[in-house]
Amino acid sequence: MNEFEVVAELRKETGTGPSRRYRKQGKIPAVLYGADKEATALLLDANEIGKQLGQEAFFSHILNVKVDGEETQAVLRSLQRDPASSKITHVDFFRVSATEEIQMNVPLHFINEDKCPGKKAGGIVSNLMVDLEVSCLPKDLPEYIDVDIINLNIGDSLHLSEIRLPPGVALATAIEDAAHDHVIVSISQAHELDLGEEPEEELEGEGLEAVAEEGVEGEEKAESEEAEEQEKDKGQDKDES
Numbered sequence: 001m002n003e004f005e006v007v008a009e010l011r012k013e014t015g016t017g018p019s020r021r022y023r024k025q026g027k028i029p030a031v032l033y034g035a036d037k038e039a040t041a042l043l044l045d046a047n048e049i050g051k052q053l054g055q056e057a058f059f060s061h062i063l064n065v066k067v068d069g070e071e072t073q074a075v076l077r078s079l080q081r082d083p084a085s086s087k088i089t090h091v092d093f094f095r096v097s098a099t100e101e102i103q104m105n106v107p108l109h110f111i112n113e114d115k116c117p118g119k120k121a122g123g124i125v126s127n128l129m130v131d132l133e134v135s136c137l138p139k140d141l142p143e144y145i146d147v148d149i150i151n152l153n154i155g156d157s158l159h160l161s162e163i164r165l166p167p168g169v170a171l172a173t174a175i176e177d178a179a180h181d182h183v184i185v186s187i188s189q190a191h192e193l194d195l196g197e198e199p200e201e202e203l204e205g206e207g208l209e210a211v212a213e214e215g216v217e218g219e220e221k222a223e224s225e226e227a228e229e230q231e232k233d234k235g236q237d238k239d240e241s
Contacts, residue, residue: 004052005064006074006093008032011041019090028088032065032074035095042067044091053079053088057143060106065093073138075104096138103172105131106142110185112150118187123154129184132163133172140168149185157186 011022011029019029026046033039042065052058058076065072073096080090096102113125132145147163159181160171175181 003064004055004058004061005066005071006044006052007048008042008044008065008067010067011043014041023089028091030091030093032067032072032093032095034074035097037095040067042093046088049088049091056107060104060141060143062096062138062141063093073098075102075138075141098138101135101137102141103133103135104141105133107131107144108147108184109144110147110149112148116149116152116187118152118154118156121154122190123187124190125149126186126188127184128186129182132160134165134169135172136169140166142166142169145169147184149187152185152187154187154189157183159183 008030014029022029022043023046028044028046028049030042030044031039032042061075063074063076065074074093075096077092077094079088079092081087082089094102108127108129108131110125110127113119116125119125134142134145145163145165147158149158152158161175161181163184165171173180
């Protein structure tokens with residue numbers, strides 16, 4: 001497993017104004033809380049935390065948060081981003097205890113997709129879940145969970161109950177019945193083009209000219225009929241007079 005050390009410094013000021021100034025200085029406000037201890041306001045180096053967040057394992061790993069030489073084991077609990085720029089604006093860390101279980105979302109890695117019969121037969125693989133919420137002691141927390149689909153054919157699927165979890169790891173929410181046994185991945189038949197139906201052809205060149213001519217002829221005919229009606233009306237008016 002990868003080792004992650006998050007070096008932080010104590011944050012002396014809190015609030016919107018100071019946080020804005022810290023960000024301009026290349027610092028990211030953060031907080032460390034949990035384990036029945038008071039929350040600690042921290043500052044992180046924006047470049048360094050950005051590099052760590054670029055690694056998938058960072059999100060599902062026990063982290064060593066180092067502040068003034070003192071290390072605390074924690075997990076990344078949440079991130080806040082600027083809605084316009086998507087830049088990180090705040091980070092939350094949660095302290096963990098070696099003897100207490102934690103609940104974390106762990107990414108799923110789908111393996112043997114190119115080898116499964118369904119994919120070879122032209123089927124479409126649909127990954128309906130990208131991570132899984134599990135419960136375990138910190139020492140048993142996996143970086144990811146493999147989902148092997150090598151035996152899936154077209155029309156097959158894998159459910160939560162069929163996933164092999166690492167030792168010491170359980171689903172955070174128990175599967176009470178079939179309705180809660182959600183599909184994780186499935187393989188469906190690719191839609192084939194119905195050759196019996198020909199697509200409508202667009203009118204080009206002479207076709208467009210023909211339509212235009214028909215439109216003009218129709219307008220001329222309507223104008224001619226309208227003129228004849230007007231002449232008839234005039235003749236009737238003259239006879240009556």
